[in-house]
Amino acid sequence: MDIKVFLSGGMNESNWQQEVIDFVGKDGFIYFNPREHSLLNPSEYTMWDLFYVKNCDVIFAYMQKDNPSGFGLTLEIGYAAALGKQIILIDEKSASDKIFEQKFKIVRESSSVVFDNFSDGLTFLKKLQNGITSL
Template identity: 40%
Template sequence: MEAVRKSDIVLANMEASNPGGYSLALEVGFANALGKRIFMVDQIEDPTVRRYFEMVRQCSERVFLKLGDALDHLLSLD
């Protein structure tokens, strides 16, 4: 959590292989409470699991489907 506290931007990468994403959701919520800029990579394909991450997506300034696209976007920021 200290890394989130020290950062200006948080990149949340929800990989399809992540079994639950509970830690990711906690970190995104913490970052949101601190007013951090949040970007998310959402690779969840299972619609049953996907619906539980809508709040995390809503906390994100932008959601990407691929990590490479998110990294390119971050590099383009001023």
């Protein structure tokens, strides 16, 4: 049975979502990638995002240090936590922004597992593929 992963986080030029897919691979995974829906209307992309948060198994949430707000990621993690979803959070921003860190603690505490760097989060997600890590 494939693990359905929602990719939550910034939509900047880095295209980190594709890095996740390339590193982890598609064998055993189905990805819900908001970068691919091409929706511009906030009510439409919010509905799309929340629909796929509801229908995924795992949220892979990446709070990059240059993400200006993280509001969308915060909404998606909150909704996922309320639904009892497993949440992998990579929080790179808190280490460099102490005010943000203080306010983001509730999001970190709502997550199943938290990493401070992208590489560790990728490695953890990949372990799910082989059943090495149980959540």
